[in-house]
Amino acid sequence: MGHTSVTSSRRISPRGSPPNLRRTPPKIRKVLVLREKRAAATEDQIMDDLLLSSKLKRVDSATGSVSPRVCAADALPTTTPAASTALRQTQKAPKTPYVILPASDTFEKFRKTSRVSVDIGGTLIKVVYSSVMDEELPEESLNGHTRKYAYEDGKRVLVNFKKFTDMDRFINFLKEVWTDRKRGDVIHCTGGGSYKYSEIIMKELGVRLQRTDEMRSLIFGVNFLLSTNVDESFTYHHDAIGRNKFQYRPIAADLIYPFLLVNIGTGISILKVDSPTSYERVGGSSMGGGTFMGLGSLLTPAQNFDELLEMANRGDHRNVDKLVCDIYGGAYDELGLKADLIAGSMAKCNRFEETTKKQQHKPEDIAKSLLLMVSNNIGQMAYLYGTRYNLKRIYFGGYFIRQDPITMRTLSFAINYWSKGEIEALYLKHEGYLGAMGSFLDEDGKLDD
Numbered sequence: 001m002g003h004t005s006v007t008s009s010r011r012i013s014p015r016g017s018p019p020n021l022r023r024t025p026p027k028i029r030k031v032l033v034l035r036e037k038r039a040a041a042t043e044d045q046i047m048d049d050l051l052l053s054s055k056l057k058r059v060d061s062a063t064g065s066v067s068p069r070v071c072a073a074d075a076l077p078t079t080t081p082a083a084s085t086a087l088r089q090t091q092k093a094p095k096t097p098y099v100i101l102p103a104s105d106t107f108e109k110f111r112k113t114s115r116v117s118v119d120i121g122g123t124l125i126k127v128v129y130s131s132v133m134d135e136e137l138p139e140e141s142l143n144g145h146t147r148k149y150a151y152e153d154g155k156r157v158l159v160n161f162k163k164f165t166d167m168d169r170f171i172n173f174l175k176e177v178w179t180d181r182k183r184g185d186v187i188h189c190t191g192g193g194s195y196k197y198s199e200i201i202m203k204e205l206g207v208r209l210q211r212t213d214e215m216r217s218l219i220f221g222v223n224f225l226l227s228t229n230v231d232e233s234f235t236y237h238h239d240a241i242g243r244n245k246f247q248y249r250p251i252a253a254d255l256i257y258p259f260l261l262v263n264i265g266t267g268i269s270i271l272k273v274d275s276p277t278s279y280e281r282v283g284g285s286s287m288g289g290g291t292f293m294g295l296g297s298l299l300t301p302a303q304n305f306d307e308l309l310e311m312a313n314r315g316d317h318r319n320v321d322k323l324v325c326d327i328y329g330g331a332y333d334e335l336g337l338k339a340d341l342i343a344g345s346m347a348k349c350n351r352f353e354e355t356t357k358k359q360q361h362k363p364e365d366i367a368k369s370l371l372l373m374v375s376n377n378i379g380q381m382a383y384l385y386g387t388r389y390n391l392k393r394i395y396f397g398g399y400f401i402r403q404d405p406i407t408m409r410t411l412s413f414a415i416n417y418w419s420k421g422e423i424e425a426l427y428l429k430h431e432g433y434l435g436a437m438g439s440f441l442d443e444d445g446k447l448d449d
């Protein structure tokens with residue numbers, strides 16, 4: 001595999017091995033490292049801005065038309081004044097991305113009682129819960145929508161998003177925030193853990209559990225987010241500068257379908273979605289986020305996902321991957337394979353030969369190679385399913401993505417390269433919460449008590 005590698009923009013010599021940072025004179029190396037660090041910090045800042053503001057270019061996903069940078073929340077219907085919130089704890093505007101529920105009979109009830117949902121997957125516990133917000137929102141946190149709008153209807157119902165890696169912490173958190181819960185109340189649940197941990201959850205929280213099928217939850221979730229949150233989905237353009245790397249891709253509710261959803265959690269589920277109620281899981285793969293974490297923890301000293309990802313962002317995969325130029329001495333022009341394409345992931349790490357036996361490889365380089373290997377593979381698979389079902393938009397969900405530049409660049413490159421620009425790779429702000437969001441909304445789950 002590894003046909004769709006994305007490599008760093010440093011130029012490689014056509015008939016030699018690629019330049020290596022370690023061979024660069026120390027002074028220049030220092031400058032290069034500093035520059036890379038600064039670039040990474042800017043990237044983080046851009047990602048935060050992306051999630052909390054609406055100052056990015058908007059290109060309509062269906063028509064391709066570019067719209068002015070209007071505010072996201074303006075597109076939401078106005079809410080009616082708050083009903084009694086006596087039972088509810090109120091809170092300040094969260095610092096993380098949230099969704100303000102639109103006014104409709106369905107959501108009105110969340111003003112009066114708490115609604116809590118959890119998606120317990122193979123790795124992470126994702127919680128979505130409602131809260132009432134008592135203060136007006138600062139302009140920035142409102143995705144740019146005007147102060148007037150914020151004052152108008154006073155209290156708002158927010159949907160909050162939080163993830164846990166630990167069951168005890170998750171339970172304790174809910175005990176703290178879900179203060180108005182009483183016996184007979186329901187916690188909405190999805191994911192494998194909604195079976196595995198049902199008894200603990202019910203016993204500890206003293207509530208009943210209502211289960212929604214994982215795939216149904218994903219579709220409900222993505223449908224709600226795409227149709228409610230104007231700036232939910234975006235594209236990633238690695239070669240652009242600054243904010244232009246990201247473009248929002250709003251889409252009219254009646255044009256959302258059909259699309260392909262590739263959910264990258266511990267493993268991968270691929271769904272062809274024709275409508276909120278008509279969908280099919282057309283494929284899957286075991287080479288997902290769990291693989292990146294598992295192999296990453298075997299092969300590097302990283303202590304957690306964030307460290308591993310950060311390592312990958314510093315690494316140079318060309319030290320561990322065999323490129324086309326390592327085999328051909330340059331490009332393989334007859335097949336259109338560029339010299340810097342990955343020919344074999346981690347192929348430079350084999351210790352079966354005398355010449356390579358004693359070679360040491362940097363963990364950063366291994367982490368980068370691993371991330372590229374997993375993302376390339378997913379990108380190509382997504383493209384193949386997209387083509388098979390003639391779908392023009394592929395939404396990527398799941399906590400693996402983490403809006404990471406390398407991951408998004410690799411996925412987008414693969415889709416764009418193989419489909420010759422016919423299929424678009426799209427990302428979601430609430431990528432990791434599709435399942436939890438869907439079960440939050442589902443009224444017809446199965447009660448377990």
Ligand SMILES: Nc1ncnc2c1ncn2[C@@H]1O[C@H](COP(=O)(O)OP(=O)(O)O)[C@@H](O)[C@H]1O
Pocket residue numbers: 120121122123124125165191264265266267288289290291292293305306397398399400401402432
């Ligand atoms: N803080 C984190 N801790 C663990 N895994 C993380 C973290 N952030 C991102 N991930 C990635 O997200 C994957 C889990 O994604 P998720 O969508 O929550 O799947 P699941 O439902 O299987 O838990 C992990 O396998 C890992 O690759």
Ligand SMILES: CC(C)(COP(=O)(O)O)[C@@H](O)C(=O)NCCC(=O)O
Pocket residue numbers: 120121122123191192214264265266267268269283284285286
């Ligand atoms: C079993 C799962 C649906 C569980 O979801 P997850 O916890 O990974 O989000 C998923 O891991 C998966 O689809 N795995 C791939 C299985 C396959 O080879 O089709």
